[in-house]
Amino acid sequence: PAQAQEKTSFKVCWSIYVGWMPWGYMETSGIMDAWAEKYGIDVEIVQINDYIESINQYTIGEYDGCSMTNMDALSIPSGGGVDTTALIVGDYSNGNDGIILKQGETLADIAGQNVNLVELSVSHYLLARALETVGLSEPDLTVVSTSDADMVAAAATDDVTALVTWNPLLSEILAMPGTSLVADSSDIPGEIIDIMMVNTDVLADNPDFGKALVGAWYETMALMASGDEAALTAMAEASGTDLAGYNAQLDSTEMFFDPATAVAFTESADLPQTMEFVATFLFDHGILGEGAPSSEFVGVAFPDGSVYGDEANVKLRFDTTYMQMAADGAL
Amino acid sequence: MSFVEVSRLTKRYGDTQVLERVNLSVAKGTFCTIVGASGCGKSTFLRILLSQEVQSSGTVSVDGTALPPEPTPDRGIVFQRYSVFPQLTVEDNLVLAEEFATARWTGRLFGSARSSAKQAVAETLSNIGLMAAKDRYPAQLSGGMQQRLAIAQALLMRPKILLLDEPFGALDPGIRVDMHDLLLRLWREMEMTVFMVTHDIHEAFKLGTRLLVFDKVRHDPDSPEAFGATVTYDLDLKSGPVTEPPTEIADIIYPRPEETTDARSS
């Protein structure tokens, strides 16, 4: 397990998602190795196909870092007592998650339907947030937990009339006749954030680990921003599609190619608000654990030093130090 | 006139020639006893008569028509390794045939029909001395008891042709005599044609009206498998069952010279 101590070899894991494909590319292209060598350490980037399993493995200490959303970070590692730091805020979903209806044109039509989605995931969160905007709430419909792997096939059956999912499943389903997108994450921009989370203690004891990761990441971001076809094609193939398909997914993802924008986003005043929404959602669904007396059970620290929730139990920290170094070219 | 007609029958297992050019014509109602050295093909012959196995060449016909490809209820069998149905008790094993005949769809009798079927086999049960064991499963019977059950099961069907493969091998002399009487009585009543393999020469003479001896006529000492057995002696015992075999015939049937035995046991 990732006990807090100085060490030279590190493992981070990631799972296949449009905004995280660079991690795979960093490993295969040798960019990561180059940066790790620069700091005299060893970093292994491991692909785990099952997203939840990758977070679980990080949480139980098998990995020093893992890519996940802000929401899952709060519920799984932080809720599980693992002090976690948002090292690289990579992107936020800007239309990558959406709500689809087969019958009805507007979100309000969803009332009374069975809604297939991955329960307790960001889809669920998106639904809850979207319902607020039309004056509905969850009891007005039935959530049917559906595994993401089977979502597209499920959507092809007549039993499914409404669903919430993310890309690339979203665009596959929208390509089916008779489907319409009634809401998506661009309605709640910046609330579904994809982040490389690392163990706070490991990072504190091994700053080089953070530097190497951040350095490699932004080198790759630069390649992507410049439209490097070889890199993008490799990422597309690794995610099981082609360049065009991958670019389409990127279009609905707000990537922070530039570290400075990532820093700005993380330091913005909207983030604490977002985390409050998330914490409330999680608490309402009983995910913060049985011992959680309120949504403020787990403390979340922000770059300005402010804390949402229990200051004595801060387990999730947004820290811009390393991204700032990248922005400053100090790596 | 001839009921069972066997012509140029041959049976091979791979390279092993078991039976070779067996010709036989048996009249209806004959009680054929079959003797022969162990392993010479007697059981194989019965299995072919039963349609359990198919001859390699030659023909077998019953009443003028070739044997059907599957066993039929007009040919009964008692196997050398007596087999009864392990999932049925002694009594149910005996009632089974009646159930098949009466209950076409369920194959099972209930209530009074069942009681009367049980009644019907009660006499048989006591004839074979299994009355006390009627509720046991075959696995709970001694070897001889299983053999008696198998015999009774075959006899109850009153088949036209009855094939018996060493049916009394595991019985004590007392019960054996009872079974002889039972068999002979049914044979007379039903005009069955019986083929019975036995190693007991007295039994062969006592029960049979015709005695068939199976043996190899040709023998190649270098490859003993090369030639098969056929009917080498065919004695008419019609004069009526005899109890004591004429000793010289017994010698003909098992013509092992004393010297061989001595040579072997020295």
Add this chain to the structure above:
Amino acid sequence: MSFVEVSRLTKRYGDTQVLERVNLSVAKGTFCTIVGASGCGKSTFLRILLSQEVQSSGTVSVDGTALPPEPTPDRGIVFQRYSVFPQLTVEDNLVLAEEFATARWTGRLFGSARSSAKQAVAETLSNIGLMAAKDRYPAQLSGGMQQRLAIAQALLMRPKILLLDEPFGALDPGIRVDMHDLLLRLWREMEMTVFMVTHDIHEAFKLGTRLLVFDKVRHDPDSPEAFGATVTYDLDLKSGPVTEPPTEIADIIYPRPEETTDARSS
């Protein structure tokens, strides 16, 4: 002096009393032949002597010590339903015991050791007439051939106590005589103590030095299971094997009055 000592032996299966108060004292080197009605408990008695089954009460001791709880190599057995190892050829079945004795870890002989072990059983193979069939699997043998194989397998071990359950039931008279000779020769050479169940009274008298008759002494017609069998006659044939049993003794052993038989078959 007494080698096998059986005292107040009783065996029950559930409500069925099979053996009851069997007392027996057998000297070393005795050839005991056992006769008795089918189902009276002879095989059960042998199974107890073999430690395959446990008596309900009473004791059995060999050479002064109680029977071990498991079968041991000093007691050989030929089962009524002769059993050999289906996965081994005839020859391998016979070589097996030698392999156990020599190859402690592999239990298998190779190369020249194997050839010489095969050599050693060659005589036995031809004695039991299975030379030609030595490469066949048991499933490819006739009933009598399997029985001979089982006998040879037991004899090759030269056990101190040999238990034979109707060992010659499936053999023709010629081969049976050969097997008698083989058995008697080994018995004399090895001073084996033999218990042999048979239904052939001639055989019992020919081979045995002592004849045990198993039968029920008490009989309750209402519940025939209530009482078990015991040794009712115990004849000393020490004077030397006889070939023809005195007829009056045969009558004593199977005392079925003619009337019963008639009553049954009428």
Add this chain to the structure above:
Amino acid sequence: MALFLGAIPFLGLAGVYAAASSARLSANPADKLLPSFEQMGTTFWRMATVPEVRTGDLTLWVDTFDSLQRLGLGLGVSVLLALTFGIAIGFVPHVRSALAPFLAAISLIPPITVLPILFITFGLGETAKVALIAVGTAPVMIRSVAQAVLDIPREQIVKVQTLGASVWQMVTRVVLPQVWPRLITALRLGLIPAFIFLISAEAIASTTGLGYRIFLVRRYLAMDVILPYVAWITLLAFLIDRALLLFSRRIFRWAFLEGEAL
């Protein structure tokens, strides 16, 4: 004695778990992977006795009931398929020639890989779940039954033919009775994949069920729910397994006169 011996490995497992759990919990008291027995007991008790706020149901019992119903239906369908096809394949040489290779082939298709096709055939509701269990367990059961039929000694088939039985009578009086105990064994072994397919099916699209709950709470690594649920599933399966064994021993007494059964 046997009972005592049988308990040893269970106690051993519990001991190893307790040690590992307390080691992890002392390092991080909020650790979720190996909760203590007390934690699990409390959670399990709550799921069994405290109604859920949203629906008012007792979670554990609703989950159990729904899952067992799916399992029962799925296995029921399997048993029916196994009996009809198994006996036909084992008993009729032509059917065997025609179906055995096909059966051997399709039984090797991992059902989870063709889920989309199952969905368009059976929809996404209860039928689909029952169908997945049936599709997952039937092929092996059909094969077992067919083999059981083939294993009936040839002598017995010959014998019953000489007793004048029609094919139907042969099947009902000789084949079926000898197949029953083997079918129950196949069913018992089929419990393992059946539960796996049940859980997979409930993970795909569901609102209740033991598998549903496990996959739901996996999203926040609530091992204090998962482990008791797994233990509960195992206990249920174990009880069903033992019940089937006892039933078989009682009804098919003849089949247990020789040899032992696990």
Add this chain to the structure above:
Amino acid sequence: MALFLGAIPFLGLAGVYAAASSARLSANPADKLLPSFEQMGTTFWRMATVPEVRTGDLTLWVDTFDSLQRLGLGLGVSVLLALTFGIAIGFVPHVRSALAPFLAAISLIPPITVLPILFITFGLGETAKVALIAVGTAPVMIRSVAQAVLDIPREQIVKVQTLGASVWQMVTRVVLPQVWPRLITALRLGLIPAFIFLISAEAIASTTGLGYRIFLVRRYLAMDVILPYVAWITLLAFLIDRALLLFSRRIFRWAFLEGEAL
């Protein structure tokens, strides 16, 4: 004749598929659920012959090789476990008392529900995949072997004791030889769950393999990849199955002298 009969259901299935596919495709030419045979053929051919840009590998062959290697290792471990534990449980009454209930219980734990524990025990590398296959297939195989040992007629065990065999000799010369054919049958039946666990394992943590590929393209509903892959998996499994059967028939000739085997 048998070959012809055996082909009928395969042709029937192909026909049904072709009809359903063309019906869907004529309704919506972009339909992905049931691609035409041409589409699938083209895709399969590409995966078998055109190197991937990123790695330069021929996808199909790399996937096949990696998957078969995992499968072989996993099943190998299972066979070893089945032999040691199966024979111990079947042969030694005390071991049976001690282990049989535990085995019956843990064999009923669906491995997918305790994945996190499996992963911390075995890591996430190749070991974990092999372990998942072994954990998933071993319990049933152990039970089959133990039952096979129990099914050896009592007479034979008694007989071999009277021939002076030590326990070890008894096991190697009488028990093992009679267990082999049954073990191969168990192995053949174990292929089904083995492939399922292989695919599950690869779907969770892997970057190559047949199951990984299916998992990867599943989110695009690329049935033109999935279906040929499934057919390929089935073909591989079928070939392994037949090879094992032939092997068994050839090596254990005595076991096939009576009765037929599926």
